[in-house]
Amino acid sequence: MTIVRQNTLNTTVSPLASPPENLAEKYIEAERMHDVLLLLQNLINSEEATVKLILDCLYDVGSVNLINQKLRSKPLNRVMKLIARMSKPVFKILALNWFKKNCPQLITNWLHTQVSFKKPPNTPQQVAIEVTELEPYSIPQAENLSQEIKNLRSQVRWLAGISIIAIAVLGLTVLS
Secondary structure, eight states, rough: OOOOOOOOOOOOOOOSSSHHHHHHHHHHHHHHHHHHHHHHHHHHHHEEEHHHHHHHHHHHHHHHHHHHHHHHHHHHHHHHHHHHHHTTTHHHHHHHHHHHHHHHHHHHHHHHHHOOOOOOOOOOOOOOOOOOOOOOOOOHHHHHHHHHHHHHHHHHHHHHHHHHHHHHHHHHHHHH
16 A cells, blocks of 8 residues: 655744744654654545444434424425435445545644644634614514515425425336
């Protein structure tokens, strides 16, 4: 197996800002963190089956939680969970490629922040808050808004029904 070196660590060494011993320490730190990156890449490549199982578990939990959070309608919820199960193989391929490409660097950067022991600045953050008085809707506007909300809800019900029917027809077509 060949390991390709990538210079993607976020450490910069400035010769003017550091004494020579600090410069050497920074260089050694960058080299060691690069070694961590290479080791993580090697670990992910050698334990690909484990990574796939982890992604599989995360997809199962994440897709169900997302669907439950976004869709309250029981029939639509069940249909979307079925679709999520059918799209799992595509997700696994895309997620594994993304994981191999991005996670070693993300983990290395996170680990580097953990071992750098730098204290976050204790400057209090000032947040500008602008308060404006809201004027309540007049009665005709409130009635119009109420009617618009009712219209939108009925349109959502129609779209949900049409989507369920279309998915059912698609499923029957595929099964036939």
